[in-house]
Amino acid sequence: LPDAPGLELIAQELNETSSDSVLGTYHEHGQACLVVNPDRILDVLGWLKETPGQEYRFLASLHAADYLPAEPRFGVHYELLNMPRVERLRVKAALASPPDGELPELDSCVELFPTAEFQEREAYDFFGIVFRGHPDLRRILMPEDYVGWPQRRDYPIGGEPVIFTYNERETPRWWE
Amino acid sequence: MSTVGRRETLERTEADQVVGRSAVERTEVEEQLEPEQELMTINVGPHHPATHGVLRLVVELQGEVVRDLKPVMGYVHTGIEKNCEDKAYWKVIPYVERMDYLSYFFNMEVFCLAVERLLDLEVPPRAAYLRTIHMELNRLHSHLVWLGTSALDLGAMSMFFYCFRERDKVLDLFEMSTGQRMHTRYFQVGGVFEDIPPGFAAALRRFCDEMPSRIDQYMAILDQNEIFLRRTRGVGIVPRERLLDLGVTGPLLRAAGEPWDLRKVAPYEAYGDLGFAIPVGTVGDGYDRYRVRLAEMRESVRIIEQALEGLPEGPWIADDRKVVLPPRAELSTSMEALIHHFKLVTEGFRAPPGEVYVAIESPRGELGCFVLADGSAKPARVHFRDPSFVNLQALRDMCLDGYVADLIQNLAMLDPILGGIDR
Numbered sequence: 001l002p003d004a005p006g007l008e009l010i011a012q013e014l015n016e017t018s019s020d021s022v023l024g025t026y027h028e029h030g031q032a033c034l035v036v037n038p039d040r041i042l043d044v045l046g047w048l049k050e051t052p053g054q055e056y057r058f059l060a061s062l063h064a065a066d067y068l069p070a071e072p073r074f075g076v077h078y079e080l081l082n083m084p085r086v087e088r089l090r091v092k093a094a095l096a097s098p099p100d101g102e103l104p105e106l107d108s109c110v111e112l113f114p115t116a117e118f119q120e121r122e123a124y125d126f127f128g129i130v131f132r133g134h135p136d137l138r139r140i141l142m143p144e145d146y147v148g149w150p151q152r153r154d155y156p157i158g159g160e161p162v163i164f165t166y167n168e169r170e171t172p173r174w175w176e
Numbered sequence: 177m178s179t180v181g182r183r184e185t186l187e188r189t190e191a192d193q194v195v196g197r198s199a200v201e202r203t204e205v206e207e208q209l210e211p212e213q214e215l216m217t218i219n220v221g222p223h224h225p226a227t228h229g230v231l232r233l234v235v236e237l238q239g240e241v242v243r244d245l246k247p248v249m250g251y252v253h254t255g256i257e258k259n260c261e262d263k264a265y266w267k268v269i270p271y272v273e274r275m276d277y278l279s280y281f282f283n284m285e286v287f288c289l290a291v292e293r294l295l296d297l298e299v300p301p302r303a304a305y306l307r308t309i310h311m312e313l314n315r316l317h318s319h320l321v322w323l324g325t326s327a328l329d330l331g332a333m334s335m336f337f338y339c340f341r342e343r344d345k346v347l348d349l350f351e352m353s354t355g356q357r358m359h360t361r362y363f364q365v366g367g368v369f370e371d372i373p374p375g376f377a378a379a380l381r382r383f384c385d386e387m388p389s390r391i392d393q394y395m396a397i398l399d400q401n402e403i404f405l406r407r408t409r410g411v412g413i414v415p416r417e418r419l420l421d422l423g424v425t426g427p428l429l430r431a432a433g434e435p436w437d438l439r440k441v442a443p444y445e446a447y448g449d450l451g452f453a454i455p456v457g458t459v460g461d462g463y464d465r466y467r468v469r470l471a472e473m474r475e476s477v478r479i480i481e482q483a484l485e486g487l488p489e490g491p492w493i494a495d496d497r498k499v500v501l502p503p504r505a506e507l508s509t510s511m512e513a514l515i516h517h518f519k520l521v522t523e524g525f526r527a528p529p530g531e532v533y534v535a536i537e538s539p540r541g542e543l544g545c546f547v548l549a550d551g552s553a554k555p556a557r558v559h560f561r562d563p564s565f566v567n568l569q570a571l572r573d574m575c576l577d578g579y580v581a582d583l584i585q586n587l588a589m590l591d592p593i594l595g596g597i598d599r
Contacts, residue, residue, distance in 0.1 A: 029293045029532045059423060060535060061544045061561035077546065079533050079561075083420075086441045090533065115423025118569055126257075141250035141598055150258055153556070157262050 002089060007032045010054070010089075018043040023094065033090040038076075041093045042107045048080060048089070049112060056080035056089055059113040064123040068153040073097035074104050074129060095129065108134040126151035215243060222251050226329045226584045229594025233571075233583070240579050245572045253598040260558040264524025265291050266365060268558065273359045275560060276596030278321055281307075281314040282538040284363040286545040287558070289444065290534040291365045294527045294549050295499060301446075301488045303367030308446040309380070309483045310353070310362060312476040316387070317346040318539035319469050319476075323394060326466075326588035330407050335397060342390050345383055352376050365525075366500040367493030380484055387477045391470055398466070408462035412574035412586040416460065422573070423566045426541025428590065431468045432460035438537040450482045465589040499525045524553040540564050540591055562596040 002010060004027060011022040011034060021040035026033050036044045048056045058081040065075045074095040081088050095104040108131035109116050120131045121140040128149035131137060139146060148155060161167065163174050215236050222232040230251035236244035256275055260268045272287050273280040285307060292299065299307075324339030347357040353372045354360035362369050398404050414422075416432040429436055437454045439447040455471030457464030493500050501520055502513035527549040535544040541563030548557035567590060574586040 028530050029296075031533065058420060060542060061533065061546065061559075063546055063559040063561070065531070065546075065548050065557045065559075067548075067556075077533070079544065079546075083436060088533075113423070114421045115566055115569065118565060122565075139250075141253040143250070150255065151557075153261075155258075157258060 002032045002087060007034070010034065010048075013051075014044055014047060017047055031088060031090055033092055035092050035094055038093040038095050038106050041076075041091075042109060042112070044091060045078065045080075045109050045112055048091070054082070055084075056082045056087075058083055059109075059115050060088070062109075062113075062116050062119040062123065064127040064129055064151075066127060066151065066153045071097060074127060076106055076123060076129060078109070103128045103130045105130045105132055107132050108137075110134055128152070214238070220583070222248075226587065227594075228325060228587065228592060229597075231587075231592065231594050231597070233587075235580070235583065237580065240581075242575045242578055242580060242583055245575050245583070247568055247571060249568075249594065249597050251598065252594055256599045257558050257560065260555060262554065264553045265527060265555060266520070266524055268555065269363070269365075270359065270361045272558070272560065273361065274595065275599050276538070276540075276543075276562060276564065276593045277358070278318040278593055279314055279538050279540070279543075279596075280359050281311045281363065282536060282543055283560070284361070285311060285445075286534055286536050286538075286543050286560075287547070288363050288365050289536065290532050290545045290547040291527060293532045293534060294530055294547060295365070295525075297366055297494055297496060297499060299367055299445075300491045300494060302371075302490045303492045303494075304445040305483050305487045306368050306372065306492060307363060308450070309480055309487075310350075310368075311445075312479045312483070313346050313349060313380075315476045315539045316473055317343055319473050320346070322469065322539075322591045323466075326591070327398065327404070329584050329588040330404055332398065332401060332404060335394065338390075338394065338397070342387070349376070349380060349383060352379060364493060364500065366496060367491070369493075371492045377484060377487075380480065384477050384481050384484075388474060391473055391477075395470060405463065407581070407585050408466060408589070410459070411462045411578065411582045412589065413459060413461050414570055414573045418573060419460075419570060422570045424541065424570045426537070426539070426563055426567065427465055427468045427472065428541070428567055428570065430454065431457035431464040433458055438535055438542060442535075444536060446483055446486075447479075449486065450479050452479050452482075462585050462589040526551060526553050527555075535561070538563055540593070540596075541567060560596075560599060562599065564592040564594075564596045565599075568592050568597060 007025045011025050014022050018040050021037050021044050022034055023037055024035040048054050059078060060081045061079040063077050065077065067073055067075060072094040076093045076095065078091040079088060080091060093106055095106060098104050106129060108120055118140060120134055121137060123129050124131060124137055125139045125142050126149060161171060163171060215238050217234060217236055220233040220235055221227040222230045232248040234246045234248060235242055256271055260271055263271065269284055269287060272283045275283055320339045320343040324336040327335030350360055351357045353376050354362040416434050419429050419432050433456050435454045435456050440454055452475045455468045457468050497516045502516050506513035507517055529549055529551040531548045533544060533546045535542045543563055544561030546559040547555050550556040571586060571590055575583045
């Protein structure tokens with residue numbers, strides 16, 4: 001992985017090529033992480049993929065996370081990998097929670113990394129993150145007519161309560 | 177079959193004769209004969225034995241040639257990732273085992289590794305070796321099921337029985353060491369649940385002595401089967417660069433000639449101490465994928481033998497009472513052990529806030545696990561990067577402009593597990 005000075009150099013060069021692209025850097029459990037501005041995500045990924053000396057050409061995983069109640073609420077993680085050096089770098093796009101009724105949006109990186117196609121669909125399916133420019137943005141695992149974004153933290157997990165003697169009265173006529 | 181007949185078969189199955197002209201060339205000739213052929217859309221699956229689960233493929237056919245293909249999945253989605261958010265860390269383990277139901281040890285391993293990294297917990301060497309042994313047995317098991325079902329798809333019925341005979345022996349070994357044949361819940365955060373019982377090492381050695389000759393038998397059956405050779409050679413070739421762009425890992429990538437194996441490049445558990453080779457292919461067709469997997473099975477046997485030879489003595493689970501259950505015998509004598517036991521079972525341990533992504537080499541490629549901890553006893557997010565899910569994107573490239581029959585072959589050699597794809 002890039003060590004702390006290496007990560008700072010990456011952040012600095014990125015900020016020089018595309019202003020305000022990197023919002024922060026940190027190391028965690030032996031993993032380097034760049035927090036980037038979601039509007040600049042394609043610049044950052046493209047730079048990391050193509051620049052000689054960086055060449056993070058393999059996108060190992062793309063996944064989203066919901067940091068409720070923190071703000072910015074959503075994070076889309078790109079686990080980049082440089083295969084010859086066996087270096088992993090996490091790029092995290094921090095997405096603010098949009099106004100009511102709207103979905104957070106982010107540029108799709110399918111052009112850069114074709115592997116992201118299914119994984120962006122998955123992030124859309126479960127978190128309602130819209131990837132602008134995705135060729136076929138539909139639900140992938142949930143049914144097509146499903147309403148809601150099930151893996152958001154404020155989405156109830158559902159299920160039926162198990163009836164014991166102590167909560168029998170809370171679910172009247174449970175035997176029906 | 178007499179020796180003469182066998183030689184004749186081998187001569188007739190030389191590569192150039194088998195491959196002949198590509199499907200595209202052959203259809204182009206036919207297209208001149210029948211220019212009015214229309215595109216037809218058909219569904220393969222979701223209930224089709226050759227889809228290895230509940231996968232639906234929407235295929236655009238021109239005559240018998242695949243012109244477009246879209247996988248549709250989600251039929252066995254059970255919301256495992258969402259459910260994990262409602263479970264204490266140690267209760268997640270049996271859940272995630274059931275995703276990719278052929279490589280349950282790997283699912284456990286990657287989740288335990290992620291949590292151990294969050295906790296900065298060291299695994300004792302004996303546990304690392306026991307985990308390695310069980311994972312490699314699991315790799316054998318997974319490849320055996322793949323070989324049996326794939327050969328069945330291609331019409332070799334007997335392979336299925338031979339492979340399931342050996343698979344049963346692996347399951348017997350699992351039953352002996354863990355108490356369960358499948359979904360064993362053997363790996364724990366901090367080590368393994370129990371030491372191996374007396375007699376397990378001897379049974380495992382017997383199995384390891386026998387297995388290479390069994391692999392020879394499989395190859396003797398399939399490598400001289402003209403139907404198998406004709407259906408796999410030169411079919412489903414995707415260039416290495418394209419596979420890397422599509423994020424494909426595991427035997428599919430190695431068959432295309434890229435020697436990428438996480439056990440070698442980023443060793444975890446005991447793999448750093450053990451000697452093994454990474455088999456790679458040259459052409460990247462279905463036949464190479466088959467050869468790479470069979471060679472991997474031989475390497476797995478080697479790894480198990482070495483790990484068993486070098487199995488260190490000592491504890492098999494970490495001695496951290498805040499995370500690991502105390503030994504059963506202590507409960508009746510030590511009050512503290514009882515308190516720890518009670519706290520761990522009712523509430524579970526807490527992991528410090530943070531996020532971690534860990535990847536290991538499963539039988540199908542890079543199996544990644546992302547865990548986001550918020551400081552409570554339950555993970556705030558668990559995500560699995562399942563290799564089948566990502567590898568499935570390569571199916572379109574493999575099948576385009578090939579025959580429908582080759583689609584079945586490509587899917588068989590891709591080895592998707594729908595439990596892992598849908599999670």
